[in-house]
Amino acid sequence: MAAATDDAGDSNEMIRVVSSDGEHFEMPEAAANLSLVLRHMIEDDCADAAGIPLAVVAAKPLAKIVDYCTKHAAKSSGLTIEEAEELKRFDAEFIEVDTDMLYDLLVAADFMGVEGLSKLAVQRTADLIKGKTPEQNRETFGIVNDFTPEEEEEICKENEWAFQITKPPSRLC
Amino acid sequence: MARRSIGVPIRKETEAPAYLVLPTIRSLQFSLEVYIRMLTHLPLKDAVRTSALSRAWRDLWRLRRPDDSMEVEFKPCNSQVKQIEEMGEQLERLASRRGRHLERFSLVFHDAVDLFSGGLLRSFLECAAKCTVEVLRVDVRSLSALNDLNLKFNFPLSSLLLASLTLCRVIIPNSDFGGS
Numbered sequence: 001m002a003a004a005t006d007d008a009g010d011s012n013e014m015i016r017v018v019s020s021d022g023e024h025f026e027m028p029e030a031a032a033n034l035s036l037v038l039r040h041m042i043e044d045d046c047a048d049a050a051g052i053p054l055a056v057v058a059a060k061p062l063a064k065i066v067d068y069c070t071k072h073a074a075k076s077s078g079l080t081i082e083e084a085e086e087l088k089r090f091d092a093e094f095i096e097v098d099t100d101m102l103y104d105l106l107v108a109a110d111f112m113g114v115e116g117l118s119k120l121a122v123q124r125t126a127d128l129i130k131g132k133t134p135e136q137n138r139e140t141f142g143i144v145n146d147f148t149p150e151e152e153e154e155i156c157k158e159n160e161w162a163f164q165i166t167k168p169p170s171r172l173c
Numbered sequence: 174m175a176r177r178s179i180g181v182p183i184r185k186e187t188e189a190p191a192y193l194v195l196p197t198i199r200s201l202q203f204s205l206e207v208y209i210r211m212l213t214h215l216p217l218k219d220a221v222r223t224s225a226l227s228r229a230w231r232d233l234w235r236l237r238r239p240d241d242s243m244e245v246e247f248k249p250c251n252s253q254v255k256q257i258e259e260m261g262e263q264l265e266r267l268a269s270r271r272g273r274h275l276e277r278f279s280l281v282f283h284d285a286v287d288l289f290s291g292g293l294l295r296s297f298l299e300c301a302a303k304c305t306v307e308v309l310r311v312d313v314r315s316l317s318a319l320n321d322l323n324l325k326f327n328f329p330l331s332s333l334l335l336a337s338l339t340l341c342r343v344i345i346p347n348s349d350f351g352g353s
Contacts (some may be wrong), residue, residue, distance in 0.1 A: 110207050110326050122207060126214035134225040143196065143226050155225050162221035 016051030018065070023059035024051055026052065031069035036113025056111055061104035068094060068117050096126045099140060102128075133164075196229035205236075213336045237310060242277035245297065260293055267300040274334075275304035281312045302335075310339040 015032035017025050032038040032047075041052050054062065071090055097105070102124060102159040129137055138145055147155070156163045196208075212220045212234050220234040245263045247256070275337075278301040279292070294311075300308060 084254050084258055106203060106207060110204055118207075119210075122210045123214055126211050129211070129215060129223070130219050131221075134222055137223070138226055141226075143230070145226070146228050147225075150223060157215070157233065159221045162218045163225070 015047050016049065017062065018051040019057055019059040019062040020052045020055055021059050023062070025059075025062055025066045026051075027066045027070050028073060031066070031073035034073055034114055034116070035065075036115075038112065054112070057108045058104065061101065061108045064094070064097075064101070064105060065108055065112065065114060065117065069114065072116060090159045091120055093119050099128070196233070197226060208233055208240065209236050213240070213307045234291075241275060242279075243275060244279045245281070247280075247282040264293065264296055264300065267297065267304070268269040270300075270304050272303045272305070275301060275306045277308040277310075278304075278306045279312070281314060283314050305334040307334050309335060310341075311343050312339070312341040313343055314341075 013029040014026045014027050015033070015038065017027070017038070019025070029042065032042060039045075039054060041047055046052060055067070072087070095102075095105075102121060105117065106121045106125065109121055110115075128140060132140070137143070145152070212223065214225075217235075217237075220237055223230050223234050224232070243266070243269075245260070247260060267275075278297075280297055298309075298311075
């Protein structure tokens with residue numbers, strides 16, 4: 001699968017990357033530079049025609065990341081208000097993914113050092129946790145409850161105020 | 174030229190302490206930094222609730238970054254729209270505290286400011302005063318910003334908790350201090 005190449009940044013150089021499952025992608029150098037790891041690799045002259053291998057990023061999340069970086073690199077300077085809003089809309093739509101993809105993006109963005117994407121994914125994860133009971137969160141995140149019932153009770157008692165079910169707060173003024 | 178495989182993730186400032194067993198989410202392992210950021214984004218109540226998820230989560234919420242100080246910098250940027258948007262986001266962050274106490278607030282201007290920023294400065298200071306800020310610092314570091322007449326220091330005098338105030342090259346209108 002080829003990455004979007006229509007809106008390249010200042011540099012015309014295309015950087016090739018290879019996912020852990022062997023798929024090849026390419027993006028403009030300006031886009032690759034949004035990843036700290038790729039930038040260092042490019043600076044160290046490790047970006048060759050064979051592509052930079054990314055040992056822990058599979059093709060599915062990598063396609064998304066290439067998409068993200070290409071979009072953001074093309075629109076990084078001289079933004080008009082409309083373009084800034086469009087980028088915001090792009091982000092909002094971009095992160096509307098299922099939880100499996102969200103985790104893959106969290107891992108990959110953290111690993112590749114894509115700061116903006118990392119922030120976006122972390123915020124989205126926090127939004128998913130917010131306002132849920134521990135049981136609901138365990139289910140969403142596939143977390144195994146390894147407490148004994150006594151331990152669990154003790155934890156809830158320790159910070160009782162946080163576990164009380166409250167009605168939604170009335171609007172603060 | 175040798176090809177390098179990136180097998181070892183680059184760790185940022187946080188390395189998991191030896192005693193801490195990091196939780197896995199759907200069997201994926203994240204760096205501690207990701208957990209800390211996630212927990213810092215959560216309201217305290219939700220962060221505390223994560224202690225009941227599992228043993229690995231139990232004390233993780235305590236690593237949340239303290240949320241009692243804020244620094245905002247107005248930096249040169251090649252896009253004015255982006256700059257204003259960024260400042261707007263910071264202001265929103267401050268306003269979203271809804272008056273929750275703030276120990277330190279620092280505002281630094283590195284760049285010339287435009288028509289909006291006089292209003293921005295006032296809004297920042299008003300919000301900081303609402304958050305009963307104790308240590309306030311406003312620093313204008315560029316000459317062009319200094320020449321900007323919009324950049325006047327108007328701090329609501331009703332802020333009773335203000336203990337320390339540092340102003341560098343800021344214009345103070347006389348009338349704000351009763352002319353004295």
